[in-house]
Amino acid sequence: MNRPALEAAPAAGGRTGTVSLRTLSEHLGLSMASISRVLNGSPAAQAIPKATQTRILEAAREFNYRPNQLARSLRSGQSTSVGVLIPEISEGYSAAVLAGIEETLSSAGYAIMMITHHHRAEVLERSERQFAERAVDAVIAVDTALPLFGPIPTVTVSCPDPHPYVTNIVLDNARAAQMALEHLHGLGHRRIAVIKGQSFSSETEVRWRAIEASAASVGLRFLPERVAQMEEDLPTSEPGYRATGRLLHQGGDFSAIVAFNDMSAIGAIHALLDAGRSVPEDVSVVGFDDIALASIHRPTLTTVRQPLHHMGVLAAQAVLETLNAPPESRASARQIMVAPELVVRSSTGRWTGAESESV
Structure with a gap:
């Protein structure tokens, strides 16, 4: 068979992708279906001899063949x-x-x-x-x-x-909230503050309701001055830092914080340290997510892991x-x-202060 000569692909930056599947078929002396199976990684390509598969792949690379995605889509x-x-x-x-x-x-x-x-x-x-x-x-x-x-x-x-x-x-937010609250309750914490997510987050309200229900199940309550909602639309620790500042300004009568996510928990830790409170000796902090930073931040962050x-x-x-x-x-x-998983690290510890309200 007289096969047409194919022009080699132009140098980088030039025009590419001008060789059609039909032309590649004529050059190799193989059916377009066989070539397509190999180039697309189809299971049917396993029936094609390895040497033939290699020829097809080498020719496609040599002549810079690119499939016509639009035609395939149509x-x-x-x-x-x-x-x-x-x-x-x-x-x-x-x-x-x-x-x-x-x-x-x-x-x-x-x-x-x-x-x-x-x-x-x-x-x-x-x-x-x-x-x-x-x-x-x-x-x-x-x-x-x-x-x-x-x-x-x-x-x-x-x-x-x-x-x-x-x-x-x-x-499973209900189970996640239960893990966080039972962990803190088991460490002796009764005065627990909460940092809620921003109003635009799809999980803010469902997680808040889960935290409220879990607190009630262990005999805890959240006073208004112990709840602060993040406001800023920033994917950093800053919203958590500012929310914790408001909690401190509202009285600061708490021994633990449950934060909406890990970034806000890290912001809470920084705000507490800047206010002269140690973590976890004065205030324990729990986050949600278990992002990579949670395990290397100091103190390392106790968190409810989302997979x-x-x-x-x-x-x-x-x-x-x-x-x-x-x-x-x-x-x-x-x-x-x-399912969530509680990961206990060094940002939470046993409360050794005076007893506080449990209802």
Whole structure:
């Protein structure tokens, strides 16, 4: 067979991706189906001899072959992309969940289109149009007040409000709050303060209700002056620092703090130390999440661990399961609850002061 000569790929920075699958087929003397199976990593490619697979891969590299993703999408009806809505990219919660999502989808051949909304309503409203324009196959919303995406498959992470046909990955907040309160109660703490999450966080109220219920079960109560809510939209320890300052200004009559997350707990520790109080000798501090910084901060942070990376993996797996299922068999709204774990470190200690109220 007279095979057409292929022009080598241009140098870096030049025009690339001009060789078609048909031309590659004619050059190699192989069917387009066989070449496609090898280049796409299809299980059917295992039936093709290794030497032939090597020839195909070497030719694709030599001539800088790039698949026509648009054509593939039109044929399959899928873009092999997933939209991800997330408040911001920062150390801790968001990064850990996103890593689980990206790793799982990438290994399945999917790309992600990410929108960081910083809790801005106009960005959330615009996201539906942007995802539609890019024809994403599904959406994953992380710690986000969920917009409506119509028929598009949607999975949420830490979104307590149920939506039709939406799978939600959530922490067992009731058990998490119970772990934190029982730990402090067992150490003799009765005057416990709480740092609530910001009003825009999807988990703030559900976690606060869980903490209130767990406190009541062990005979504790929260006086108004022992509750402070974070206000600033910052993914740092600053909101926790300022909330603790308000707690101290409101009287400071507490021996322990339960913080909304680890970053706010770290901010609380800094505020206490700046106010001349030692941790945990004067005040014990408990966080939520178990981010990487929790184990290296001084003092190391006692926290309720969320399996954040695993929650991202579960969200991506739920998307893939939905996309691979026939539309008529897709599940209605469901919730996948993950278990917390108490990690005790050096930011909590036994209370040795005078007895205080227990009701």
